Structure formats: C-alpha cells, structure tokens
Amino acid sequence: MKIIIDWLAVLRARRAGLRAKFALAAIIALAGSALAAEPYPDRPVTLIVPYAAGGSSDVLARLIGERLSKSLGQQVVIDNRAGAGSRLGIEFAAKSAADGYTLLLADMPHTIIPAIQKGVHYDPVHDFTPIGLIGTASMVFFINPEVKAQTVRDFVALAIAEPGKMTVASGGIGSATHLTAELFQAKAGIKLVHVPFRGAGPAMNDLVAGHVQSGFTTLATASSVLDRVRALAVASETRLPTWTSLPTFKESGIDLVVEHWWGVLAPAGLPGEIAARLTGDVKAILESQEFATRLEPLGVTVSHASPAQFLGLIESDTARWADIVKSVGISVP
Known part of the structure; x- marks a missing residue:
C-alpha cells in the first residue's frame, strides 16, 4: 500500500510540474507578443497619390506628408500611381492591408469614377476608412x-x-x-x-x-x-x-459651380486606435495657421470636418455625380 501511495504522490508532483511549465510558457508567450507589438508606426507610411506628380493632389500630399512625417515619427513616402483617371491608384489602396501603412490622398473623382467608368473594382464608401478632409477649392x-x-x-x-x-x-x-x-x-x-x-x-x-x-x-x-x-x-x-x-x-450667364475636395483615406477595416491616431495628427495639421497660410495661395480652404462628416460628403457626392453623369449623358469607353 505504501508503494502505491508513493507513486500517486509522484504522479501528482509531475502533474503540478506540467501545469507550472504550461503557465510559465503562457507567460513567456504573452510577454513575447507584447514585445513584438511595437507601437504604430514602426516603419515608413506610404501615401498613395493616384495622379502624376505636379497636380493639386500631389502638391497637397507633399505638404501634408511632410508634416505627418514629423508627427508620426516615421517618413511618409509619396507614391504617385497615375492611370485611368486616378482609378488605378484608388484600387491599389483599396486592396492594401488595413494596417495604417498605406493611405490614399483621395479627391472628388473618387466619387465620380464608379459612375463614369466600367469595371471599377472599388466602392468609394465601403472600401475605405475616412481619416480627414483636408480642404476644398473651386475649379x-x-x-x-x-x-x-x-x-x-x-x-x-x-x-x-x-x-x-x-x-x-x-x-x-x-x-x-x-x-x-x-x-x-x-x-x-x-x-x-x-x-x-x-x-x-x-x-x-x-x-x-x-x-x-x-x-x-x-x-x-x-x-x-x-x-x-x-x-x-x-x-x-x-x-x-x-x-x-x-x-x-x-x-x-453660365450656371456652373464645381467645388473640388481632397482628403486622406485608409483601407476599410483599419483598427480604431490607428484611425484615431491618424485622424488626430491630420486634425492638428489642419488646425495649424502655418498650414492654412500655405494653402491660401493655392485657393484651397482648409476643412475642419470630422471623419463622419467626411464620410457623409463621400456618400452624397457619390449619389450626386451618378445623377449628373446620367442626366448629362457622359460615357467613358
């Protein structure tokens, strides 16, 4: 009977040891994941401009990209991806990972292209997360x-x-x-x-x-x-x-009023904490008098719209341009 009791004690000790090892392994794994999860951003951020260099989107992207680089502590790289009236760059951004390392300098055609071109592979509303509306300007x-x-x-x-x-x-x-x-x-x-x-x-x-x-x-x-x-x-x-x-x-005597806009978008599904960080940094830039002064000669009025208001603009413009394209009869091969 004594031998049996001793073996039971050994088994209990081994089980306790295994539980301790599993607990220790879990603690090490958690600690490792915490160390691996570096705060955002830990590498350069790409800001896609869906046009060639030199246009208004490119000018604004470089102005805001320079200031975002300072606030984020990481370089913001401008990536000009022109083609198909900005569609190629937009579609590339829509398919990018929603991790905060790929952003899009969007403008009004973002809402026009789905109404005027065939085979568009992005939804102007649902495929993106609004970060901030930069400003507006008349044509x-x-x-x-x-x-x-x-x-x-x-x-x-x-x-x-x-x-x-x-x-x-x-x-x-x-x-x-x-x-x-x-x-x-x-x-x-x-x-x-x-x-x-x-x-x-x-x-x-x-x-x-x-x-x-x-x-x-x-x-x-x-x-x-x-x-x-x-x-x-x-x-x-x-x-x-x-x-x-x-x-x-x-x-x-010609009733023509067209107000262009520019804003920063991210792919849909962007984590809330990253979206908040980017929105806060963009908001701080837009509230800077120095930035507003830089935009004034360009005829761009700085916006102070919230992400929700920016989303509302995208939704309303998407519907408005679809109606206009249909009524005017514009078609693109």
Missing part, C-alpha cells in the same frame, strides 16, 4: 494666351463658330477636370475636343505649351504657371477672396 477655367478670348463669353463664341475644333485638356477620363469640362459644354451649348492626360499637372504643361487650348483645374495645380496662362472664370458661387478680379461663370 478655374484657363486658356492658352494665344487663344483670342478675354472672357468666357468670347471663348464660347469661338467654340460656336468652330464646333469640334477647340480643345479642352483634363487630368484623365473620369477626372474632376474632365467632368467639369463636360458640364461646361452642356451648360454653354458648345462642343469641345476632349484631350485626357495622366494627371492635371501634365495637362497644364501642354496647355502652357499650346498643344491644347483650354482646361479646368484648381489654383493648386496651376500655381506654378499662372503667369503663362489666362484665367477666364471660376466655377464658384462667389468670387475668390484671393482673386477678386476673376469673375464667376454665373456672372457670364
């Missing part, structure tokens, strides 16, 4: 100085006299500049030859060179060439505070 109509027009009415008269000959550049099929040009033609009763480029920057470069005669863009994009182009009108309700001599389209 300005520019022409090459060689065009014999001093006003919008002069330009419309030329287009009517030579239907299908005057050219209008855009930043790509389905871009905001393209859709604004289509709306302009519909409102003015004219027909222009659309010349798409891979971004608003290249479009403005060819406008300056005289390869195309006209084009819509924002002051942010045109800021470096304002002395080499002629602005005829701004698509806003009122004149720009920073350019009071530039008339609105409405003053010329």
Whole structure:
C-alpha cells in the first residue's frame, strides 16, 4: 500500500510540474507578443497619390506628408500611381492591408469614377476608412494666351463658330477636370475636343505649351504657371477672396459651380486606435495657421470636418455625380 501511495504522490508532483511549465510558457508567450507589438508606426507610411506628380493632389500630399512625417515619427513616402483617371491608384489602396501603412490622398473623382467608368473594382464608401478632409477649392477655367478670348463669353463664341475644333485638356477620363469640362459644354451649348492626360499637372504643361487650348483645374495645380496662362472664370458661387478680379461663370450667364475636395483615406477595416491616431495628427495639421497660410495661395480652404462628416460628403457626392453623369449623358469607353 505504501508503494502505491508513493507513486500517486509522484504522479501528482509531475502533474503540478506540467501545469507550472504550461503557465510559465503562457507567460513567456504573452510577454513575447507584447514585445513584438511595437507601437504604430514602426516603419515608413506610404501615401498613395493616384495622379502624376505636379497636380493639386500631389502638391497637397507633399505638404501634408511632410508634416505627418514629423508627427508620426516615421517618413511618409509619396507614391504617385497615375492611370485611368486616378482609378488605378484608388484600387491599389483599396486592396492594401488595413494596417495604417498605406493611405490614399483621395479627391472628388473618387466619387465620380464608379459612375463614369466600367469595371471599377472599388466602392468609394465601403472600401475605405475616412481619416480627414483636408480642404476644398473651386475649379478655374484657363486658356492658352494665344487663344483670342478675354472672357468666357468670347471663348464660347469661338467654340460656336468652330464646333469640334477647340480643345479642352483634363487630368484623365473620369477626372474632376474632365467632368467639369463636360458640364461646361452642356451648360454653354458648345462642343469641345476632349484631350485626357495622366494627371492635371501634365495637362497644364501642354496647355502652357499650346498643344491644347483650354482646361479646368484648381489654383493648386496651376500655381506654378499662372503667369503663362489666362484665367477666364471660376466655377464658384462667389468670387475668390484671393482673386477678386476673376469673375464667376454665373456672372457670364453660365450656371456652373464645381467645388473640388481632397482628403486622406485608409483601407476599410483599419483598427480604431490607428484611425484615431491618424485622424488626430491630420486634425492638428489642419488646425495649424502655418498650414492654412500655405494653402491660401493655392485657393484651397482648409476643412475642419470630422471623419463622419467626411464620410457623409463621400456618400452624397457619390449619389450626386451618378445623377449628373446620367442626366448629362457622359460615357467613358
């Protein structure tokens, strides 16, 4: 009987030892995972710009990226992925990991493309997490100085006299500049030859060179060439505070109002704590007077909208542009 009792004691001791080993292993595993989970971010962050360098999105991405690098403590790398009117870059961002290391500098065409292009592989609302709305700006109509027009009415008269000959550049099929040009033609009763480029920057470069005669863009994009182009009108309700001599389209009898916007998005499913960190950093940048001062010459008004309000804008614009595209009859192959 004594031998049996001794073996039972040994078995109990072994079982206790195993439990202790398992407990120790669990503690070590937890400690290891805690050490492995470095605070966000622990490596560079990529900010995708779905256009070529030089356009308004690129300008704003570099301004906010420089400041985000400082606040995050990691470099923000600008990745220009142009193509299909910004669709390629947007789709790339939508398919990226929702870990905070891939962000998108989105703009208004984000909500236009699903209505105007076929085979789009992203949902402008459900495939993204809103981080922050950067700002808004009205579209300005520019022409090459060689065009014999001093006003919008002069330009419309030329287009009517030579239907299908005057050219209008855009930043790509389905871009905001393209859709604004289509709306302009519909409102003015004219027909222009659309010349798409891979971004608003290249479009403005060819406008300056005289390869195309006209084009819509924002002051942010045109800021470096304002002395080499002629602005005829701004698509806003009122004149720009920073350019009071530039008339609105409405003053010329054309009801054209188009307000462009830019914002930072992340792929859907971004962890809440990372989204909050990014939103807080972007908010701090937008509240900086220094940043607002940098945007003023570009004709961009800083936004103070919340992520929820930004999401609401994306939802409303997606529905609005779908209705406009259908009513105007715009189609893209």
